[in-house]
Amino acid sequence: MSKGNFPEDERPIEDVSQDVPEGVPAESRPSVGRVLHQARIAAGLTVDDISTATRVRIAIVHAIEADDFTPCGGDVYARGHIRTLAKAVGLDPAELLAQFDAEHGGRPAPTPAAPLFEAERIRPERRGPNWTAAMVAAIVAVIGFVGFTFVKGDDGSTEASVAEGSRPSAGESASASAEPKKPAAPKPAPTDSAIAAAPRDKVTVKVSATQGPSWISAHDHNGRQIFDGLLKQGDSETFQDNEEVRLVLGDAGAIQLYVNGKTIEDDFQPGSVQRLTYTKGDPQAG
Structure with missing residues (x-):
């Protein structure tokens, strides 16, 4: 039979109440784990019941009730487990969390959120001269010079025909001016x-x-x-x-x-x- 199947089997010999009269030293108050344990027994719940309801592992529930918070992985996770277990057995988590913080050095300060976008630093690479680009530029310059010389030596008929053919006719110009411009599509509003x-x-x-x-x-x-x-x-x-x-x-x-x-x-x-x-x-x- 697994441990924690019957809540009455886990009832301690001496019953320790969570409520402590005013003026009683803090050292005499029941621990956080003790309070959670007593509340679970009083609610008629087993460790298996608590683990199923809260999705907290059975081993962690046993450890917390024994005031061993090491399996939680740190005070931040321990606070979350205490809050969840307290709600499951009908206790106010605020009182238990305050007691836990007082016994473990206070609540950890929240860490500010990291920037959403961080600029990446790019280290410039030292490169040697790009001889391929220089050769391509030289070839393009030679071809351009040869083409310019050839066009200049011609009788100019090519230039005249090109200039003459580039003139738009009256019909084309009228149709182009008469055609209305389409309005630009509106940009979607941000959501x-x-x-x-x-x-x-x-x-x-x-x-x-x-x-x-x-x-x-x-x-x-x-x-x-x-x-x-x-x-x-x-x-x-x-x-x-x-x-x-x-x-x-x-x-x-x-x-x-x-x-x-x-x-x-x-x-x-x-x-x-x-x-x-x-x-x-x-x-x-x-």
């Missing part, structure tokens, strides 16, 4: 779908918080963090990289994604944490 015109040799991802606020983290293909912060409802951020963009969505159900100008129609559950990676060929489907 919000301008992201579709992003370069094809790059991957462009737009993240919009349409259903509510959500914490967002974004990295480029080198693992460099280009954004980490909270998007309020109605806010958007756009990220671009030469190869791929990696995302972590704290509340994927509140987010609408646009990848390379196309809408991503994934049905993310509210409060779920999602780790996504998009490349230049995405979306391949959906």
Whole structure:
């Protein structure tokens, strides 16, 4: 039988309440993992139930309830897991996140978004003299001189015929002037779908918080963090990289994604944490 199939088997010997009277030292308060564990037991849920509802791996749920946040991969990811687990067991995530920040050195400062387009530095190459181009230019000059000499030595009949034949007739001139000029086609007005015109040799991802606020983290293909912060409802951020963009969505159900100008129609559950990676060929489907 797998661990966590029966919530009553995980009930601790001593019950520790989340509510602590005022004036009690912070050291005597239950830990973040302890509070989540007690709330899950009180809700009659197993670890398997929590993992299925939140898509957080069973091993990570066990580790967090034991106050071991190492498997989360860092404080940023740990905060996202705490928020998701707290919502799943009916707790207010704000209090637990404040306690976690106080115990782990405070909330990390958000990293400003990287510029959407960065100018590429091109190093000039030192090249030797282009002898091929010089030879072609010399040959063209010789041919032009010979042709000019030949035309100049002629009796001028060619020039007269060309000049005479170049004169338009009265009918042609009248028809040309009578023909109205077609108006130029109006330029299309810019729309919000301008992201579709992003370069094809790059991957462009737009993240919009349409259903509510959500914490967002974004990295480029080198693992460099280009954004980490909270998007309020109605806010958007756009990220671009030469190869791929990696995302972590704290509340994927509140987010609408646009990848390379196309809408991503994934049905993310509210409060779920999602780790996504998009490349230049995405979306391949959906």
